[in-house]
Amino acid sequence: MTFRHLAVVAILLTFSLSAGFVATRIARSVDTNILSLLPGDAKDPVAADAMQKASMAASSRIAFAIEGGTATGRGKAVAALEAALIASGHFRSSTDDGKGLWVWLFAHRTDLICADDKAKLEAGQGASVAQAALLEWYAPMSSARGAMIASDPMLRTSRLLSCLLPKGMATMPRGDARIVSGSLIGPAYSLDVQDRIAAIVEKWKQEASYKDLQLSRAGAVFHAAYGAEHARAEMSLISLVTTVAVLLFYWVMFRSLRAPLIAVGMVTFSLTVGLAATLLVFGSVHAMALVFGAALIGMVVDYTTYYLVTGLAHPDYSVAERKAQIYRPLTLGMLTSVAAFAALFFFPVAAFRQIALFGGVGLVSAWVSTLVLTPVVEGRPMRVGPGALMAKTYAGRFLGSDFSGRMLVGVLLASLVIVVVALQRGETLDDVRRFQAPSSQLVKEEAHIRSLIGFAPTSSFILVQGGSRDEATMREENLLTRLQAQGQGDAVIWAASRFDPSQTMRAYDRDLIRTKLIEPYLGGVLDALGEGRADAYAAAKDAKPVASPAFVVGLRGETGTTFWSVVPVSDGALTLPDVAGVRLVNPAQRYSALLELYRTLATYGLAGAVAATGVMLLFVYRSVASLKILMPTVLALLVSPALLALAGVPYSFFSVMGLFLVVGAGVDYAIFQWENPGQEGDWTHVGIVLAASMTCISVGLLGLSSVLPVRSFGLTVAVGILISLLLSPLVRVSFVKDLFGGKHGD
Amino acid sequence: MRRAGNLLGGVVVAAGLLPAVALAACPPPDALKISEFERSFVQEKHVSGLDKPLRSQGEMSVNENEIIWHMKKPFDVRTVMNATGITQSVDGAAPVPVGPESLNIAGGIAKSMASIMRGEWSALAQIFAIDKNAEQGDGDWAVSLVPHDDRLGALIGRIVVHGCTDVSHVDIVRPDGDSESISFGPVKP
Numbered sequence: 026m027t028f029r030h031l032a033v034v035a036i037l038l039t040f041s042l043s044a045g046f047v048a049t050r051i052a053r054s055v056d057t058n059i060l061s062l063l064p065g066d067a068k069d070p071v072a073a074d075a076m077q078k079a080s081m082a083a084s085s086r087i088a089f090a091i092e093g094g095t096a097t098g099r100g101k102a103v104a105a106l107e108a109a110l111i112a113s114g115h116f117r118s119s120t121d122d123g124k125g126l127w128v129w130l131f132a133h134r135t136d137l138i139c140a141d142d143k144a145k146l147e148a149g150q151g152a153s154v155a156q157a158a159l160l161e162w163y164a165p166m167s168s169a170r171g172a173m174i175a176s177d178p179m180l181r182t183s184r185l186l187s188c189l190l191p192k193g194m195a196t197m198p199r200g201d202a203r204i205v206s207g208s209l210i211g212p213a214y215s216l217d218v219q220d221r222i223a224a225i226v227e228k229w230k231q232e233a234s235y236k237d238l239q240l241s242r243a244g245a246v247f248h249a250a251y252g253a254e255h256a257r258a259e260m261s262l263i264s265l266v267t268t269v270a271v272l273l274f275y276w277v278m279f280r281s282l283r284a285p286l287i288a289v290g291m292v293t294f295s296l297t298v299g300l301a302a303t304l305l306v307f308g309s310v311h312a313m314a315l316v317f318g319a320a321l322i323g324m325v326v327d328y329t330t331y332y333l334v335t336g337l338a339h340p341d342y343s344v345a346e347r348k349a350q351i352y353r354p355l356t357l358g359m360l361t362s363v364a365a366f367a368a369l370f371f372f373p374v375a376a377f378r379q380i381a382l383f384g385g386v387g388l389v390s391a392w393v394s395t396l397v398l399t400p401v402v403e404g405r406p407m408r409v410g411p412g413a414l415m416a417k418t419y420a421g422r423f424l425g426s427d428f429s430g431r432m433l434v435g436v437l438l439a440s441l442v443i444v445v446v447a448l449q450r451g452e453t454l455d456d457v458r459r460f461q462a463p464s465s466q467l468v469k470e471e472a473h474i475r476s477l478i479g480f481a482p483t484s485s486f487i488l489v490q491g492g493s494r495d496e497a498t499m500r501e502e503n504l505l506t507r508l509q510a511q512g513q514g515d516a517v518i519w520a521a522s523r524f525d526p527s528q529t530m531r532a533y534d535r536d537l538i539r540t541k542l543i544e545p546y547l548g549g550v551l552d553a554l555g556e557g558r559a560d561a562y563a564a565a566k567d568a569k570p571v572a573s574p575a576f577v578v579g580l581r582g583e584t585g586t587t588f589w590s591v592v593p594v595s596d597g598a599l600t601l602p603d604v605a606g607v608r609l610v611n612p613a614q615r616y617s618a619l620l621e622l623y624r625t626l627a628t629y630g631l632a633g634a635v636a637a638t639g640v641m642l643l644f645v646y647r648s649v650a651s652l653k654i655l656m657p658t659v660l661a662l663l664v665s666p667a668l669l670a671l672a673g674v675p676y677s678f679f680s681v682m683g684l685f686l687v688v689g690a691g692v693d694y695a696i697f698q699w700e701n702p703g704q705e706g707d708w709t710h711v712g713i714v715l716a717a718s719m720t721c722i723s724v725g726l727l728g729l730s731s732v733l734p735v736r737s738f739g740l741t742v743a744v745g746i747l748i749s750l751l752l753s754p755l756v757r758v759s760f761v762k763d764l765f766g767g768k769h770g771d
Numbered sequence: 772m773r774r775a776g777n778l779l780g781g782v783v784v785a786a787g788l789l790p791a792v793a794l795a796a797c798p799p800p801d802a803l804k805i806s807e808f809e810r811s812f813v814q815e816k817h818v819s820g821l822d823k824p825l826r827s828q829g830e831m832s833v834n835e836n837e838i839i840w841h842m843k844k845p846f847d848v849r850t851v852m853n854a855t856g857i858t859q860s861v862d863g864a865a866p867v868p869v870g871p872e873s874l875n876i877a878g879g880i881a882k883s884m885a886s887i888m889r890g891e892w893s894a895l896a897q898i899f900a901i902d903k904n905a906e907q908g909d910g911d912w913a914v915s916l917v918p919h920d921d922r923l924g925a926l927i928g929r930i931v932v933h934g935c936t937d938v939s940h941v942d943i944v945r946p947d948g949d950s951e952s953i954s955f956g957p958v959k960p
Contacts, residue, residue: 096897100919120922156861160848163816163827165840165884166927171819171949201897203920553845556821 032397039390040294043301051300054309056375057253058084058214061311062734063457064619064678065373074584075488076612079591082579083484084213084245087116087222088206090474094237096201102235103203109225110205115218117575118207125574127182129524130189132571134181135543135562136535137524139188140509143534146541155179155546159553178550178557179543191518202477208575209246216312219250241470251464255731256312263319267723271326274715275333277412284333284407288326291394295325299387303379310383311376313735316727318383320739323723324362324690325391327716331355331697332395334715336406337413338708344400352396354700357645358693359392361638365689368634369682372623377682384686413711421710424698424750428758436752440660444667451670454677455621457613460733483518484613485597490589490606494581497588498527500606504592507602516596521580525573620678627681631662634688646699654695657752661691665745674741679734683741690720690742691749698753717750797935800903800912803890805937807834810888811956818949831888831955838885852882887916887930888938888955898923899930911935 060080066073091102110116130137138146142154158179162169168183211218226242229235268289275285296318303310331354335347342350366388369381428436489504491497501522508514526534543562551557581590597611635655642651662684666676674680694713701709724746727739809832816825829842837853849860858866886895892914895901899916914932918924928945932938940954 096919097900100900104921153861156846160842160846160859160861162818163814163825163842163846164850165814165951165953166943168926169818170945170947171821172947174818174820554821554825555823 029397029401033401036294036394036398039298043298046301047297047304050304051310053215053217054304055216055253055315056214056309056311057216057219057249057256058212058311060616061214061375062313062377062460062732063374063616064623065375066615066619071490071584071587071589072488072610072615074582075486075589075591075610076615078579078582079484079486079593080612081212082576084249085208086206087209087213087244087246088204088242088474088478089226090202090204090241090243090477091238092202092241093239094235098234099201099203099238102229102232102238103205105232106225106229107205109229110207110222113221113225115209115211115221116207117210118205120207122208122575125572126524127186129571129574130185131177131182132569134177134185135538136531137185137189137526138534138538139184140514141188142184143537146537149541151541151546154542155550158184159550162554174554174557176561178554178561179547181538181562189523204474204478206478209244213244213246214249216253219246219253222246223250241473242467243471243474247467248463251467252461252732253312256316259727259730259735260312260316260319262729263316263723263726264322266726267319267322267719270722271322271719274412274718276410278410278416278711278715279333279337279407279413280410281407283404287333287399287402288329290402291329291391291399292322292326294394294398295387295391296321298390299383299385302386303383306382307375307379310379313376313732314379314383316730316735317380317738318387320724320727321384321387323719323721324384325387326719327693328355328359328388328391328395329399330715330719331709331712332399333403333407334413334708334712336403337409337711340406348396348400353645354693354696355392355395357641358690358696359388361641361692361696362388362686362689364637364641365634365685365687368630368685368688371630372627372678372682374623374682416711416714417708420714421708424710424713424754426754428754430758433755433758436660436755440664443671444663447667447670451667452675453621453624454675454733454737455617455624457616457620461731483593483595483597485594485599485609485611487517487592487594487599487601488589488608488610489592490587492586492588494583494588495527495529497581497590497606498522498525499529500604501590501592502527502530504602504604504607507604508599511600511602513596513599516594516599518593518595519576519580520592521577521590524577624676624678624681627678627685631681631684631688634685635659635662638688638692651699653756653758654692654699656755656758657695657749658688658692660752660755661687661745661748665741665748669737669740669744674737677733677737679737680741683738684745686742687745687749691746694750694753695756698756713750713753717746720746797912800890800914800932800934801892803934803937805958806889808832808888809959810937811959812953814951814953816949816951819947831884833885833888838882840884884941887932887941890938911939 060077066076089106091099091106093099094102107118111118145151145154158181161167161180161183169180173180173182209218209222213219226240230240271288271292272285275288276282278284299321300310300315300318303314331351332347335342335350339347339350363385366381366385369377372378487504489497489501491500498521501520505514505517505520505522508517522530539562547561548559551559580592581588583589594609597609599609601607601609635658638658639652639655642654643649645651665687666680666684669680670676694717697709697713721743724739725743727735728743730736730739809830811828811830813828814826816827818825827842827846828844829840831841832839837851839849839851841849847862849866851858851860851866856868858868860866883895883898892901892903895916898920899918902915902917903912911933912935916930916932918927925946928943928950931942931944933940933942937958938955940952943951943953
């Protein structure tokens with residue numbers, strides 16, 4: 026068996042293993058979290074972790090409102106929906122959460138206290154607290170129960186439940202609405218979870234007896250599903266259009282079905298290996314990385330194109346001679362492109378790191394399969410099709426033309442004007458809230474549910490840090506006290522320390538409750554009730570440990586040696602008191618600031634990428650003149666974002682990410698032009714045009730995306746590639762020859 | 772004999788008609804049209820674990836804007852529920868907002884109680900399954916209310932409203948066996 030045969034077997038084996046791996050993992054490994062498109066804060070890991078945890082906790086909440094029809098019908102519909110959600114294994118009812126909270130409060134009824142009651146006990150007004158409990162026993166339809174006589178005759182548990190829950194939260198909506206609420210077990214941004222919940226809701230809607238009912242939904246899972254649905258549609262559209270374009274272009278170019286089939290085969294191989302590598306390294310793949318994968322079709326097919334075109338140019342050449350024709354430019358082009366993708370790794374954005382690996386591995390796979398597999402499966406060289414002739418005649422004529430020095434000056438002046446006008450009129454965009462327009466229907470339904478339950482979630486929070494859990498908790502308690510003192514206590518929605526205080530606070534409150542309430546007033550309450558145990562609260566000391574309520578766990582975390590807690594607040598512009606280890610975090614502002622910072626850094630990084638490519642060119646060609654290859658790319662880098670800004674596409678961090686690919690992929694055309702000057706390059710131009718067309722079509726289709734990062738990224742790459750192609754003849758410009766000299770100046 | 776038979780037949784028929792006549796004396800529960808009233812009440816709460824019921828008494832008054840539950844014995848507590856919230860005044864002191872601060876159950880229950888006293892069965896049907904043919908006695912009607920929501924059902928159980936021209940008393944039976952009985956005096960002029 027020859028090396029060639031071994032290589033072919035290795036490729037096929039790699040493909041089989043990759044395909045098998047992808048098939049078994051992809052269904053449960055797709056991430057749809059928009060936060061994965063935003064930069065992490067490597068300099069502030071505590072804030073980054075806190076934002077992540079706060080987001081995860083908020084995203085797990087889910088609620089439905091069922092209205093209309095008859096009360097009996099609503100009751101049945103609610104029961105059916107809740108049962109189906111619980112049976113899915115992805116849902117925990119808030120009733121269960123409520124039970125868990127009740128168990129926790131009951132276990133801690135002698136060491137937790139409401140703020141108002143605490144103030145009364147400290148002021149020596151324990152009698153009024155005891156009387157309030159007694160009145161509750163006498164109130165009609167109150168929560169007082171016979172079972173509490175023995176263990177909680179002063180109704181401490183129900184009192185804690187009433188004062189510690191957020192104000193304004195309604196547990197019972199208005200009469201003609203029923204609420205099903207709870208939390209998701211499993212990530213809301215997993216396609217698997219989204220599909221299961223969506224299927225349950227859809228099946229529920231199809232039930233004939235619920236036709237007269239209206240269902241409203243609230244929860245990040247529905248927004249994520251909406252985004253994922255768009256991503257799927259975009260991916261399908263891009264794949265379909267690009268595949269059709271590949272089949273059509275290749276058939277027209279080569280007048281053979283073999284060419285498009287080879288191209289599709291190479292694309293399938295490259296994308297499968299790239300996706301498998303991404304799943305292997307990251308464990309998951311973002312939906313937008315998959316959308317990008319669809320766009321990658323147009324990029325990986327380029328290499329096959331260049332090889333097949335050598336058959337048109339030199340039908341009498343052997344395989345080795347044809348490979349030799351393209352080996353250097355193809356390899357250099359691949360290396361510059363992979364380097365460009367690798368640059369995306371330097372930015373802490375999960376989805377872009379996945380794209381970097383996906384694209385990089387995909388391109389290397391395409392390069393390997395083009396040089397090893399394509400010659401094997403090609404058979405005899407392709408024939409010249411009508412499209413190839415047309416491309417050679419028109420596109421080839423343009424790409425083969427020499428730009429005069431005067432034309433170069435014209436191009437430079439025009440570029441300058443475009444850039445200057447764009448700097449004045451264009452805008453930059455770093456505000457994450459403008460990245461994806463949510464479903465208006467979902468927004469409406471969510472607002473309706475909020476009006477029913479009277480509680481609006483918030484994304485702003487106070488981050489409290491400490492060297493130990495107890496220190497962080499004490500700081501949180503200090504913060505709450507100070508906020509209360511300055512009249513901003515109501516802005517605090519939840520606080521873990523209210524349910525699980527510090528050791529010091531717990532000991533103080535326990536003593537306060539014992540000495541100022543239970544010891545002096547329990548006897549009187551029992552006398553008034555005529556029954557009860559004097560040791561009702563003694564048993565609480567020996568109670569078995571109870572698991573913390575899930576939401577308390579969700580408010581706390583640990584990063585390295587730092588313990589922290591999140592205190593959600595309703596006012597994102599709160600004036601914080603001077604408490605050590607405390608700061609206000611507004612995730613939207615923070616992400617926007619990070620995006621601005623990374624946009625600036627990445628823009629500077631582009632200069633570095635161009636310089637690195639220049640060094641690579643110098644290393645390969647050993648000629649200063651080869652730096653002319655960079656000229657079309659540099660102009661594309663300047664002009665494409667400027668043109669897009671003038672067309673209303675703002676310059677963002679994602680535009681810069683796209684420009685990195687323009688550096689890597691756009692330079693390929695100039696390299697081929699450099700390698701094949703004059704008449705020799707006629708057929709090369711056909712390859713360039715075909716390759717650039719495929720890239721522009723596939724990546725340009727990302728411009729249809731509803732997600733701004735994807736749209737911005739795709740349009741930037743497509744326009745940048747197009748400009749790189751159109752300006753690629755600049756490598757032969759006479760003006761440059763005058764400056765640098767060299768054989769390629771003509 | 773025939774006369775005796777006719778007489779007996781007449782007695783039997785009359786006897787059969789007696790309940791109907793008695794019932795006819797009570798208008799159906801749907802006929803309750805009272806919107807504003809003031810009535811005395813006596814409440815007894817039977818709580819498992821307590822030998823004696825918790826007995827309280829006072830006055831309930833309802834008008835278009837507010838519901839007042841004024842327990843006078845064994846404590847003087849005046850609870851006022853209106854659109855702005857719930858306040859409580861103990862022993863004639865200034866009213867203060869009361870808890871449950873974050874739960875609207877108390878307000879919901881108070882509204883339900885007012886609706887019960889007004890005979891607003893359609894409104895109550897949004898929250899309760901209503902059976903107007905519940906067990907009757909002494910010619911009065913009885914309406915049973917069971918919450919549609921299981922969680923509310925676990926909290927307040929089943930309510931049975933008894934009355935004739937007005938609601939005379941309300942029984943509340945909880946799933947855990949605790950119960951309440953509230954008897955109302957005549958409507959004050």
